[in-house]
Amino acid sequence: MLNLLYLLAAVAFILGLKLLSSPRTAVPGNMLAAAGMFVAVVATLLIGGVVDLPIVLAGIAAGALVGALLAAFTPMTAMPEMVALLNGFGGAASALVAGAEMLRVHGVEDESFAVVPVIAIAAALLIGAVTFSGSMVAFLRLREWLIGGRATVFGGQHLLNLGLFLAALAAAVVFARDPRPGAAVYALVAIAGVLGVLLVIPIGGADMPVVICLLNSYSGIAAATTGFVINNNGLIISGSLVGASGIILTNIMCKAMNRSFTNVLFGGFGATVSGGAGGAAAAALPVRAGDAEEAAMILEAARSVVIAPGYGMAVAQAQHAVKELADELEKRGVDIKYAIHPVAGRMPGHMNVLLAEASVPYEQLYEMDQINPSFGETDVVLVIGANDVVNPAAKTDPSSPIYGMPVLDVEKARTVMVIKRSLNPGFAGIDNPLYYLSNTMMLFGDAKKMAVALAQAVKSL
Amino acid sequence: MLNLLYLLAAVAFILGLKLLSSPRTAVPGNMLAAAGMFVAVVATLLIGGVVDLPIVLAGIAAGALVGALLAAFTPMTAMPEMVALLNGFGGAASALVAGAEMLRVHGVEDESFAVVPVIAIAAALLIGAVTFSGSMVAFLRLREWLIGGRATVFGGQHLLNLGLFLAALAAAVVFARDPRPGAAVYALVAIAGVLGVLLVIPIGGADMPVVICLLNSYSGIAAATTGFVINNNGLIISGSLVGASGIILTNIMCKAMNRSFTNVLFGGFGATVSGGAGGAAAAALPVRAGDAEEAAMILEAARSVVIAPGYGMAVAQAQHAVKELADELEKRGVDIKYAIHPVAGRMPGHMNVLLAEASVPYEQLYEMDQINPSFGETDVVLVIGANDVVNPAAKTDPSSPIYGMPVLDVEKARTVMVIKRSLNPGFAGIDNPLYYLSNTMMLFGDAKKMAVALAQAVKSL
Amino acid sequence: MQIGVPKERRSGERRVALVPDTVKRLAAAGHELLVEAGAGIAAGYPDEEYAQGGATLTDAAAPWAGEIVVKVDRPLPDEVAQLRPGAVLVAMLQHLTEPELVNALARGGVTAFAMDWMPRITRAQDMDARSSMSTVQGYEAVLLGAELLPRMMPMMMTAAGTVAPARVLVIGAGVAGLSAIATARRLGAVVEGFDVRPATREQVESLGARFLAMDTELADTQDAQGYARAQSDEILELERQTLARRLPSVDLVIPTALIPGKTPPLLLTRAMVESMRAGSVIVDVAAPFGGNCELTRPGEIVEHGGVRVVGAWDLESRKAYHASQMYSRNVLNYLNYLIKDKTLALALDDELVSFPLITHGGEVRAAGGGA
Amino acid sequence: MQIGVPKERRSGERRVALVPDTVKRLAAAGHELLVEAGAGIAAGYPDEEYAQGGATLTDAAAPWAGEIVVKVDRPLPDEVAQLRPGAVLVAMLQHLTEPELVNALARGGVTAFAMDWMPRITRAQDMDARSSMSTVQGYEAVLLGAELLPRMMPMMMTAAGTVAPARVLVIGAGVAGLSAIATARRLGAVVEGFDVRPATREQVESLGARFLAMDTELADTQDAQGYARAQSDEILELERQTLARRLPSVDLVIPTALIPGKTPPLLLTRAMVESMRAGSVIVDVAAPFGGNCELTRPGEIVEHGGVRVVGAWDLESRKAYHASQMYSRNVLNYLNYLIKDKTLALALDDELVSFPLITHGGEVRAAGGGA
Amino acid sequence: MEGLVMLLTVFVLAVFVGFEVISKVPPTVHTPLMSGSNAISGITILGAVIAAGAAVSTGMRWLGFAAVVLATINVVGGFAVTHRMLGMFRGKGRGRKG
Amino acid sequence: MEGLVMLLTVFVLAVFVGFEVISKVPPTVHTPLMSGSNAISGITILGAVIAAGAAVSTGMRWLGFAAVVLATINVVGGFAVTHRMLGMFRGKGRGRKG
Ligand SMILES: NC(=O)c1ccc[n+]([C@@H]2O[C@H](COP(=O)([O-])OP(=O)(O)OC[C@H]3O[C@@H](n4cnc5c(N)ncnc54)[C@H](OP(=O)(O)O)[C@@H]3O)[C@@H](O)[C@H]2O)c1
Ligand SMILES: NC(=O)c1ccc[n+]([C@@H]2O[C@H](COP(=O)([O-])OP(=O)(O)OC[C@H]3O[C@@H](n4cnc5c(N)ncnc54)[C@H](OP(=O)(O)O)[C@@H]3O)[C@@H](O)[C@H]2O)c1
Ligand SMILES: NC(=O)c1ccc[n+]([C@@H]2O[C@H](COP(=O)([O-])OP(=O)(O)OC[C@H]3O[C@@H](n4cnc5c(N)ncnc54)[C@H](O)[C@@H]3O)[C@@H](O)[C@H]2O)c1
Numbered sequence A, B: 001m002l003n004l005l006y007l008l009a010a011v012a013f014i015l016g017l018k019l020l021s022s023p024r025t026a027v028p029g030n031m032l033a034a035a036g037m038f039v040a041v042v043a044t045l046l047i048g049g050v051v052d053l054p055i056v057l058a059g060i061a062a063g064a065l066v067g068a069l070l071a072a073f074t075p076m077t078a079m080p081e082m083v084a085l086l087n088g089f090g091g092a093a094s095a096l097v098a099g100a101e102m103l104r105v106h107g108v109e110d111e112s113f114a115v116v117p118v119i120a121i122a123a124a125l126l127i128g129a130v131t132f133s134g135s136m137v138a139f140l141r142l143r144e145w146l147i148g149g150r151a152t153v154f155g156g157q158h159l160l161n162l163g164l165f166l167a168a169l170a171a172a173v174v175f176a177r178d179p180r181p182g183a184a185v186y187a188l189v190a191i192a193g194v195l196g197v198l199l200v201i202p203i204g205g206a207d208m209p210v211v212i213c214l215l216n217s218y219s220g221i222a223a224a225t226t227g228f229v230i231n232n233n234g235l236i237i238s239g240s241l242v243g244a245s246g247i248i249l250t251n252i253m254c255k256a257m258n259r260s261f262t263n264v265l266f267g268g269f270g271a272t273v274s275g276g277a278g279g280a281a282a283a284a285l286p287v288r289a290g291d292a293e294e295a296a297m298i299l300e301a302a303r304s305v306v307i308a309p310g311y312g313m314a315v316a317q318a319q320h321a322v323k324e325l326a327d328e329l330e331k332r333g334v335d336i337k338y339a340i341h342p343v344a345g346r347m348p349g350h351m352n353v354l355l356a357e358a359s360v361p362y363e364q365l366y367e368m369d370q371i372n373p374s375f376g377e378t379d380v381v382l383v384i385g386a387n388d389v390v391n392p393a394a395k396t397d398p399s400s401p402i403y404g405m406p407v408l409d410v411e412k413a414r415t416v417m418v419i420k421r422s423l424n425p426g427f428a429g430i431d432n433p434l435y436y437l438s439n440t441m442m443l444f445g446d447a448k449k450m451a452v453a454l455a456q457a458v459k460s461l
Numbered sequence C, D: 001m002q003i004g005v006p007k008e009r010r011s012g013e014r015r016v017a018l019v020p021d022t023v024k025r026l027a028a029a030g031h032e033l034l035v036e037a038g039a040g041i042a043a044g045y046p047d048e049e050y051a052q053g054g055a056t057l058t059d060a061a062a063p064w065a066g067e068i069v070v071k072v073d074r075p076l077p078d079e080v081a082q083l084r085p086g087a088v089l090v091a092m093l094q095h096l097t098e099p100e101l102v103n104a105l106a107r108g109g110v111t112a113f114a115m116d117w118m119p120r121i122t123r124a125q126d127m128d129a130r131s132s133m134s135t136v137q138g139y140e141a142v143l144l145g146a147e148l149l150p151r152m153m154p155m156m157m158t159a160a161g162t163v164a165p166a167r168v169l170v171i172g173a174g175v176a177g178l179s180a181i182a183t184a185r186r187l188g189a190v191v192e193g194f195d196v197r198p199a200t201r202e203q204v205e206s207l208g209a210r211f212l213a214m215d216t217e218l219a220d221t222q223d224a225q226g227y228a229r230a231q232s233d234e235i236l237e238l239e240r241q242t243l244a245r246r247l248p249s250v251d252l253v254i255p256t257a258l259i260p261g262k263t264p265p266l267l268l269t270r271a272m273v274e275s276m277r278a279g280s281v282i283v284d285v286a287a288p289f290g291g292n293c294e295l296t297r298p299g300e301i302v303e304h305g306g307v308r309v310v311g312a313w314d315l316e317s318r319k320a321y322h323a324s325q326m327y328s329r330n331v332l333n334y335l336n337y338l339i340k341d342k343t344l345a346l347a348l349d350d351e352l353v354s355f356p357l358i359t360h361g362g363e364v365r366a367a368g369g370g371a
Numbered sequence E, F: 001m002e003g004l005v006m007l008l009t010v011f012v013l014a015v016f017v018g019f020e021v022i023s024k025v026p027p028t029v030h031t032p033l034m035s036g037s038n039a040i041s042g043i044t045i046l047g048a049v050i051a052a053g054a055a056v057s058t059g060m061r062w063l064g065f066a067a068v069v070l071a072t073i074n075v076v077g078g079f080a081v082t083h084r085m086l087g088m089f090r091g092k093g094r095g096r097k098g
């Protein structure tokens, strides 16, 4: 019966995760998962062989109170560290359960105690401890209580990590041969804790979410391992579910943030990528590089998209592809406008010729003065091979050679996407601060190819 | 140990299916799945409690021989019916195993025989028999040994199916109360067999693959049910895997063929599409209506494609979409030419204006006299909204009002695809024999929409 | 057979009935070609090319003595006299507008084919000079209009402000009208098309232009040949009302409405022209038949309240090179159709022969307006 | 401030320096506008609109008494005399070609700004009359050429045979050249562009046209302003060889090559013109400065061996409505830049002020060719 | 009971895997995939082997034997046919490059 | 042994489900999904409850108690936080329709 209910809970989790992965259905997804959890916990309390109910209920009450308060009073901006903290608690809980189980083994002094649970205990301790300490570092880092937001990288780090991991394994082996509290198990936990710290510190603040996601996967694995320890189906299914999906999610997030997955897995994925063949000064600043899939999702979800074409669209002869992308978006109810800067391109009316060739209706073309006031309410601006004409330095930087020229106020939009091949400057030969803004996503590539890729990605959403 | 090996086999199946779903990896995928099967069978033979090895080996040898011969000597064109036949055998085997198991129950006369396996036996018999008879009908239909290729639909069919299903259920209940060979079980099998026939006969020849896929899913479910009968993990995992993925694949195929999934599930998704608002005279003659996916595959595989546009392309303003399709094909190494008939459209140079607007290079445009000699070596001609200008009656039928007008000799190409909305005539108001030729595939729909769909289908190949 | 190609003498005419390429093909088929020296010069075809093509360059009289005489325009009265009895004349006769000429031809015993009176059927399209000339007219009308406009056609958003696209209204969406629509669209103008035949809506839209619809549904506006019928006065008034609403915002108007054998409908009155903006242009393609505009004077540019009304009548001649090429191709196709085994066999039961045959055996035939 | 807008008097000039829309904006900013009656008529802007915009319509003399006088062309000698000392003149002075005028302006104590001599920097683009006028020139040159050609521009495959597309060669891919390329492409011609500045290759291709490359790689062909440098005789000879190979198959040539302050390079010799087909057309946009073609005579159409060479000099006036609109927008932007708080403060350390400032305080400034 | 729940658990999870494992399938591999998964559904051969090999009665033995034969045909034929189909279009792939 | 194999089977299948269940995730839901799945990983609460509720020694009881507290924080906090995050952007979603 218990296992049947656990199965039910597991199904709820699976469906919950599935629903959670689409914005439209995420809320019911979360509720379904919570309901599954509720069923599993109540079932355990009632028919899970709980003897000492008061202490359990006390623990649950205390935990629920703290959890609810934390959730209610954490500011929205502090969500990532909150998740890190909670995740650390989950890992710790797994390790503690493993520890308790070890004590039971010790307590009953039953020599016949199978080898598998012992290995599982060691593994749960190891993974739980890594999860806990790693999550705590991530939490502190995000709270900026630790080392600021910068990554700490040092030579030989990978070697050290490897050494520590081997040491932990050795301790685990010693413990498995004699599964009782003692030096071996303490060493195991201590080493694991250090390992968790070392895995996280090389990672920069901006990349923390990826790490938290990975640690979340670890805590799932810890739970599954604990399941093997206490021979519990529910833990195994749910834990391995979270473990596996967490890894996939980590991978997805890595792609979205243009990071290498292997680097994350092994820690120390280091300094943020420098922006392609960017200008010398630029290399120091971080840019967010996106890919077609990610951009397509954002575009598809937008209500209004303004396309700001420039000389790069002309060079790439991307006008037809751009029109096709716009058509696809319009089909999905997105409102499309084109913002034509008076000097975009290399001749007066350059954009007009090309867009007319691609049969873009004149009604969708807006002059700069018409459209500038509306950027504030625009969800996404898609800048295609334009540079000088969207350079905010013209408004803000009196030392800029284009200071005073009116430009498209694209940076006021919620999201700005820029298609160009590199961070190289345009006609005026100057760097563009737009590319380094937090609401800008760079889509590096030839304008035509990227527009085609975007259209295709939108279609296949 | 046995279950561990079954798990291994199951993993092989899962990965195999995954690999099979991409053309690049399909071959290793198939091999992996076969290897998994080999492991599972050998394990069962060795440690599955087989007592009477000779008879089993004899059976396997016989089956392997027949299977290999069938596989080796079936012509490539007969593959779908081959799959139907094999699938029927699988379903039959499941039913037989369930029957054998029933005999065991009967044999041991053990009153304590659990209720679950009995239900499972009934279910396995039912599903297995449906799979078998349905597959056989599909096989015979495809071989054209039965009722030609036409669908048989009659009123009240759904009601009859429902009645039969309820009757089968009743028989199953009777059987479960007294699980021994007898009237109930025979009735069950017989009814199931009839049900299988009825589910398949309403389906037209062109839609058979979808049905076979669904029956394949059923045979998976039959295997899983059998797994519950004999308490075998391997059967359960693999069977449910096939059952579930088969349903998904059926759904995918339905979408690709523009069929309703529910209609397939409940049988009788009806007669082949009649050619839209086709001409009265035309309705009598058979045309081959294709869909975008099918057409895309042929286009993608072609070396040379000639596009013959007409007034319909202009009406649909499909020129940009056509250019995009051509671009996609060119990217894949297909040679593209446009055949411009001098009076295509409604004004001199009509096609030129539109194609120039879509930036089709002049070099790809060929006059009728230039291109007519080369149609014989053309793989595919894609006629887009042209009618009179590709009407072979102009050459062959002296009574035709357009007799003597030179037309594009598109029918000489290996394959002709015609995009138009119906079988309605064009400007000259006359029927076009081209549409009824055996090498012609009609793609019914608005030219722009169809061109977009083709481009997308080509991209997603 | 002997085929004569005289030089065109109508003033302003620059076309030639056969270009060297078609001459070569006819010569290759065994015909003897008598081409008046200098016949093709104005269209851009020098005498040498004719000579190379196998033609004999002659004086002005010789071509008229040919068994077949091919011309662009109908012959002038003195030219008719030069035709031998029994000779075959192939030209755009515009016979409906000049019965006198037709009678003269009949009297002279001339077998006269009207290249501008081919049946409007798919099979006859490659001989249909009306279509090919209309194509040139529509193109050239827009080019001429664009050139006369003080505005530019396409929209341009520049540092010096936005240049609004020109608005073009094409009245009559036959072959010339559609060609005009296509050309104006190419230049980036905002184009509307207007016609009484409902079938034209789809055709206008098939060129990416807007169709200007009347408030009333019209029925039965088209005859068997696809030509428009003359409309009642009420309908014409309704048409004018529809057009009048658009005119104040239109920069270029290209009227092309014709009804074979009738005076073209009056669709633009003086008052309507006065409602247009100064600087606007009307290129009246119907001018040779009287025009669709009240102010049109064929062959002249009338300026009225800042609006220029072009009585376009030499549009084809302004593109004489290609117009000649296309016309001569029509003629070639027709001669090839008529002449079997080097003789002309008149299958009078064949629509393609009988329809354009205006005079024959001394008589004016039914199609030619005779009994 | 008082801003005078005299009527343009150069013969053939149809533009006007300010259009009613800009007049309205300046009036709204508190300026007094003295517009000569009839100044805008030729460009399509009637006097009433100026009056409505807040201008005072005056006789011919009054505008010249304004504190600021805005014109399109440089003033005629007698007009210079009418300017008050200390007055500000804003016009396309073409000062490099007429030192005499510059001296006269300096002598008269006029502060003269050359709208055609804006620095070629991004910031100055909306005041750069050279760009906006070049845009019009390129467009109109193609239209004029297309109109003069006896051929049609686009390819058409018709029942009367295939009409081959016209081949257009644009020499000099500056603003006018690019505009010409775009227009010819719109009309469906097969277009090639040619220039000495390597950066133009990408620009030509960005309009979908082909770039005609020379066999030699050229370096250092561009000065700091983006203008081409004068090329050595060898290079010019190489250029002519490259062009000569194309000319026999080209129908329309649009030369636009200029070097500021110098005579335009001679790129089309008589012999080269003779190699072209009869009926071809050359529209020499460089004509006002002497032309790129040996046969060019500014303001005339020279026919030579069947090729017509148009010494285009009033291209902008042929599109006077839009040309005036764009020019007056440039002027408006520049005045807005110069005038702060209703007074003109000359920040001579500002490139945008000092670069186009030709005479000031009785002296010819360095930019103006002075010491 | 517990055993049955375990089987059910396995069943449910396998169904989920089956639902998720194939998502985007290009039409080219529709038929091979169907055929391959049909071969996998021949897994019922295990049941057949057990039924035939551990029969408790002649009837059961013969039913089992028949099941073994049919299931083996399904398995062997299925995988072989799939392989042939795939071979065809691998061949095509090669042909195109050449 | 058989029991362990069953657990392993369940584990392997669940891992497959986990791998497949999420494939295309728009960036907007990255964080909520992570947070939700983090809450699910609090399933270890079951182990904690059993450890605390069926402790055989005081040490075990207190370890179990600590585990229950931490795991509950994880579960309750996790789901609640996820809900809050989603609430934020459900507002946006509603905005779209409006
Ligand atoms: N409109 C006129 O009349 C005129 C005339 C002369 C000069 N200008 C000047 O030109 C500039 C126009 O501004 P703009 O924003 O249009 O152009 P821009 O500032 O020159 O920037 C164009 C950008 O497009 C990118 N690009 C080039 N080829 C590309 C390709 N194939 N695919 C994707 N991206 C490509 C380049 O970046 P990557 O190299 O990184 O790809 C470049 O930064 C202004 O400074 C204006 O003053 C205008
Ligand atoms: N070129 C000229 O100068 C000229 C002038 C006048 C007449 N014509 C005549 O026009 C004809 C031209 O031949 P053609 O082959 O180009 O055209 P057509 O024979 O008129 O056939 C056009 C076909 O396009 C289909 N169609 C229409 N709208 C469509 C849409 N939105 N999507 C897909 N298909 C669509 C129609 O079939 P459905 O309704 O089934 O879709 C129709 O059968 C000739 O008979 C010619 O003589 C030509
Ligand atoms: N199948 C063929 O061989 C062929 C070839 C060419 C043209 N056609 C058809 O012939 C027909 C006539 O073509 P055309 O260009 O010679 O016509 P046209 O020159 O006689 O007339 C031009 C246009 O003016 C329109 N018109 C007449 N009266 C009007 C009015 N009162 N108001 C508005 N518009 C008016 C006509 O409808 C026509 O579209 C068209 O239907 C065309 O498609 C057929």
Ligand SMILES: NC(=O)c1ccc[n+]([C@@H]2O[C@H](COP(=O)([O-])OP(=O)(O)OC[C@H]3O[C@@H](n4cnc5c(N)ncnc54)[C@H](O)[C@@H]3O)[C@@H](O)[C@H]2O)c1
Pocket (backbone or CB within 6 Å): A346, D119, D120, D121, D122, D123, D124, D125, D128, D130, D131, D134, D171, D172, D173, D174, D175, D176, D177, D194, D195, D196, D197, D200, D225, D226, D227, D228, D229, D231, D239, D256, D257, D258, D259, D260, D265, D267
């Ligand atoms: N950023 C700005 O504000 C701005 C604005 C407009 C133009 N520009 C730039 O200014 C430059 C000049 O533009 P323009 O149109 O005024 O030039 P222009 O009118 O002076 O010359 C026209 C063209 O002729 C070319 N040319 C000169 N000598 C030649 C020769 N011997 N052979 C072939 N071609 C020759 C030049 O390279 C130029 O492209 C261009 O680089 C243009 O992009 C910049």
